[in-house]
Amino acid sequence: MVDPTTQSTSPPTGYHLLLPEDWVQIPLQQGDAEVAVRSIVTSAFARVATDVPRDKLTPLRLELERRLLAAVAEARRAEALEMYLPVKLAGEANLGASFTVSHARLPVRSGPDGGSSRVSDPAEIAVQLLAGESATSASETDLSSGEVDGAVAVRREHVVPADPERGVELASRRVEYLVAVPADPSQWLVAAFSTIGAGNPRDDLAHAMVEWFDALMTTFRWSWT
Structure with a gap:
C-alpha cells in the first residue's frame, strides 16, 4: 500500500x-x-x-x-x-480510432528584461493554454478546463482536415487532455484521441467515440509504485 x-x-x-x-x-x-x-x-x-x-x-x-x-x-x-x-x-466493426499518451513541454514566459523562464503554476499554464488556443484556433475548436484525478487539466477538441499529400485521406476528430503531473511542475501528460467516425469526423459514430473517450478519462488515475 x-x-x-x-x-x-x-x-x-x-x-x-x-x-x-x-x-x-x-x-x-x-x-x-x-x-x-x-x-x-x-x-x-x-x-x-x-x-x-x-x-x-x-x-x-x-x-x-x-x-x-x-x-x-x-x-x-x-x-x-x-x-x-x-x-x-475483418468482418467486425472497425472503430477507426486510437489514442496516445505523451509528455508535453511547458510554455515559456517572457520577462521584462527580454529573458524567458518556465511557468511553474499549473493553473497559470492552463490559463495560458486556453488564452493562446482561443486567440489562434478556429471557432470550431472546443476548449475547457477542469481536473483529472485531482490534477489541473485542459481539454481541447477540434477537427483536423484530410491531407492527401501526407497520406491522410480522411479528416479526423481529435480530443486532447493536457494534465498537470502532481508534485512536478515541469511535467504535463497529454492523452490525445483521434477518430474518423464512419468516414466523417462529425457523424454519430465520431460523436459516440468522443463521448467514450471522455468517459474513459474519468477512470484515469495516477499511480505510485
Whole structure:
C-alpha cells in the first residue's frame, strides 16, 4: 500500500486506465513495440475458427500487422509514450480510432528584461493554454478546463482536415487532455484521441467515440509504485 504522504510530495511513477478488453496498449519507449504488435496479431487470429482456410487468413493477418506497425511508427514520430488501439478482425466493426499518451513541454514566459523562464503554476499554464488556443484556433475548436484525478487539466477538441499529400485521406476528430503531473511542475501528460467516425469526423459514430473517450478519462488515475 502506498503511503498517502508519498502521493502528495513526490511525482507519480505512472498512471492507469480502465481499458475495455477489446483495446490494447502498445508501449513505445520501453520494450519492443514490434514484438507486442506481433503478439497482438497472433492472439487475435488465434480466436478464429479452425475451419477457416489459411489462404484467406494470411492476407488479413499481414494487413492487420502492417497497419499496426504503421500506427506505431507514426506514434513514435510524435514521441508518444504509449499507444492504445482497438483490435478487431475483418468482418467486425472497425472503430477507426486510437489514442496516445505523451509528455508535453511547458510554455515559456517572457520577462521584462527580454529573458524567458518556465511557468511553474499549473493553473497559470492552463490559463495560458486556453488564452493562446482561443486567440489562434478556429471557432470550431472546443476548449475547457477542469481536473483529472485531482490534477489541473485542459481539454481541447477540434477537427483536423484530410491531407492527401501526407497520406491522410480522411479528416479526423481529435480530443486532447493536457494534465498537470502532481508534485512536478515541469511535467504535463497529454492523452490525445483521434477518430474518423464512419468516414466523417462529425457523424454519430465520431460523436459516440468522443463521448467514450471522455468517459474513459474519468477512470484515469495516477499511480505510485
